[in-house]
Amino acid sequence: MKFTYIAMILLICTAFTVFPVMAGEKYLSGKPEMSVAISGTNEFEPGDDTTLTVIVQNTGTKTFKIINSDIIDRDDVPDTAKLVSVSLNADNAPINVKTDPQMIGDVDAGDSVTAAFKIKVDKYAEPGNYDLITTLTYKYLSNADQIGQDSLKYYYKDMELPLTLKIKIKPDLQIEVLNIVPDSMNVGAEGYITMDVKNVGYEIGENSVIKLTKAEGSAVVPTDSSVYVGEFAPGDIKTVTFKAAVSSDGEAKNYPVLVSVEYKDSDGVSASSDSETVGVDVGGKVDFKIVSEPAELNPGQKGHITIVYKNTGATTAYNAQARISAVDPFTSNDDTAYLGDIAPGETATGIYEVSVDSDATIKTFAIDTEIRYRDSLDNSQISDSMKAEVQIVKRSGMEIFTNPILLTVIVFLIIGAGYFVWSRRKK
Numbered sequence: 001m002k003f004t005y006i007a008m009i010l011l012i013c014t015a016f017t018v019f020p021v022m023a024g025e026k027y028l029s030g031k032p033e034m035s036v037a038i039s040g041t042n043e044f045e046p047g048d049d050t051t052l053t054v055i056v057q058n059t060g061t062k063t064f065k066i067i068n069s070d071i072i073d074r075d076d077v078p079d080t081a082k083l084v085s086v087s088l089n090a091d092n093a094p095i096n097v098k099t100d101p102q103m104i105g106d107v108d109a110g111d112s113v114t115a116a117f118k119i120k121v122d123k124y125a126e127p128g129n130y131d132l133i134t135t136l137t138y139k140y141l142s143n144a145d146q147i148g149q150d151s152l153k154y155y156y157k158d159m160e161l162p163l164t165l166k167i168k169i170k171p172d173l174q175i176e177v178l179n180i181v182p183d184s185m186n187v188g189a190e191g192y193i194t195m196d197v198k199n200v201g202y203e204i205g206e207n208s209v210i211k212l213t214k215a216e217g218s219a220v221v222p223t224d225s226s227v228y229v230g231e232f233a234p235g236d237i238k239t240v241t242f243k244a245a246v247s248s249d250g251e252a253k254n255y256p257v258l259v260s261v262e263y264k265d266s267d268g269v270s271a272s273s274d275s276e277t278v279g280v281d282v283g284g285k286v287d288f289k290i291v292s293e294p295a296e297l298n299p300g301q302k303g304h305i306t307i308v309y310k311n312t313g314a315t316t317a318y319n320a321q322a323r324i325s326a327v328d329p330f331t332s333n334d335d336t337a338y339l340g341d342i343a344p345g346e347t348a349t350g351i352y353e354v355s356v357d358s359d360a361t362i363k364t365f366a367i368d369t370e371i372r373y374r375d376s377l378d379n380s381q382i383s384d385s386m387k388a389e390v391q392i393v394k395r396s397g398m399e400i401f402t403n404p405i406l407l408t409v410i411v412f413l414i415i416g417a418g419y420f421v422w423s424r425r426k427k
């Protein structure tokens with residue numbers, strides 16, 4: 001029995017020799033030291049819609065540690081920032097922060113974590129330096145009381161730390177478009193667009209070029225789209241005129257176009273303003289209709305048909321010429337008529353000489369006719385084809401007195417008969 005007790009004592013001593021009691025540790029001082037910085041550039045331009053990335057860094061240190069076998073190890077250390085939340089506030093800066101506060105978790109001493117915020121810089125922001133306020137909300141272990149040999153009570157301190165981030169808003173050139181005046185902008189034609197463009201930004205543009213660009217889905221297509229204006233200072237107004245065409249499948253309504261400025265900034269770097277969308281009023285296309293009554297001809301007759309055209313469009317047709325397309329039973333050696341300038345609402349008359357086949361059917365025929373004209377930019381245009389009605393009617397009994405050929409024959413017959421009578425009497 002005595003041997004058994006001795007063996008147990010030796011075994012316990014051996015166990016403590018091989019497996020020594022582990023010492024615990026605790027820190028008597030230290031806390032998080034938090035700072036923030038912007039990742040990448042801190043310079044922005046008016047109108048920028050971008051992401052600002054904030055770096056959150058913990059530079060805290062532990063300054064005094066105790067190691068003792070009676071100490072229970074702590075789950076947390078005092079220089080760890082726990083449950084960190086980051087918020088960004090514009091303060092007096094001309095920006096809009098679109099992102100809510102973000103949770104980034106625990107940040108250990110010596111570590112850094114990033115938080116991204118969507119921001120929108122005011123389009124007309126005045127250039128200069130501005131402060132943004134970044135607020136960090138977190139807690140850290142301020143103390144831990146050991147109760148006996150197996151219990152700990154933790155004490156955490158809540159922190160709300162406002163920190164400043166500095167940004168710079170650079171000057172740029174912004175435009176406002178005023179007094180848009182279209183000239184001869186009609187469907188299917190080419191005209192001019194005159195406008196006043198004002199620099200409402202803070203940058204002086206050098207070697208500035210004002211540009212007109214087609215908007216998606218618009219029927220207005222610029223054909224002379226760049227105007228050089230040189231120096232373009234804040235507050236300056238430049239009057240520019242562009243040439244543009246309107247698609248033939250467009251309509252009479254207001255269409256969008258894009259206006260922008262390309263320039264050299266104060267650093268000599270090429271830059272471009274944001275595009276401004278403006279509307280251009282487009283008139284209806286030049287259109288004509290026939291307002292005269294159908295002409296009447298007889299089979300076998302050579303005569304004239306008269307067609308009266310009316311300009312039902314919204315702009316003047318210049319140097320207009322009309323022509324007909326004579327098909328069976330008609331032929332013509334004089335199928336073109338000069339009409340001149342035809343203003344909206346005015347009429348013009350074309351007279352054509354045609355011959356009718358002698359076996360032509362008695363009915364109403366349609367002859368195709370069209371008008372070729374010049375628009376206000378001297379471009380050649382052709383109207384839609386129109387139908388001119390010609391009625392083929394039977395000869396009447398009195399037609400002998402209106403048919404020039406028959407009248408000529410009768411005259412010769414009368415002259416011949418008179419000569420014959422005169423000759424007989426003379427004999």
